[in-house]
Amino acid sequence: MSKIKIPKSWSDITVKMFRDLYPFLIMEGKPILKVQGMISVVSNLTLDEVNKEMTIGEYDIARERLAFLEDWNSLKDVKARFKIDGVRYSIDCNLKN
Secondary structure, three states: OOOOOOOHHHHOOOHHHHHHHHHHOOOOOHHHHHHHHHHHHHOOOHHHHHHOHHHHHHHHHHHHHHHHOHHHHHHHHOOOOOOOEEEEEOOOOOOOO
């Protein structure tokens, strides 16, 4: 499989990625599916491609690099309000109780 770019921190996660990651971030009891879903979102691969084309070594590297996604406390450093093309947006970063 060709090299895929894996984000290294929350600052590398786009709003769209976050929206697509959210169901996997809150998923409980299915750790393999959770990691496969996160890899799929950040790499633009389908779940099927992640399952069929990634080697175990590539999967393990991607899983390790995405470990920051489990650190919800680091979200407090993300700007919750921002402006794009004159439109103001806000994100509720208080996701887990």
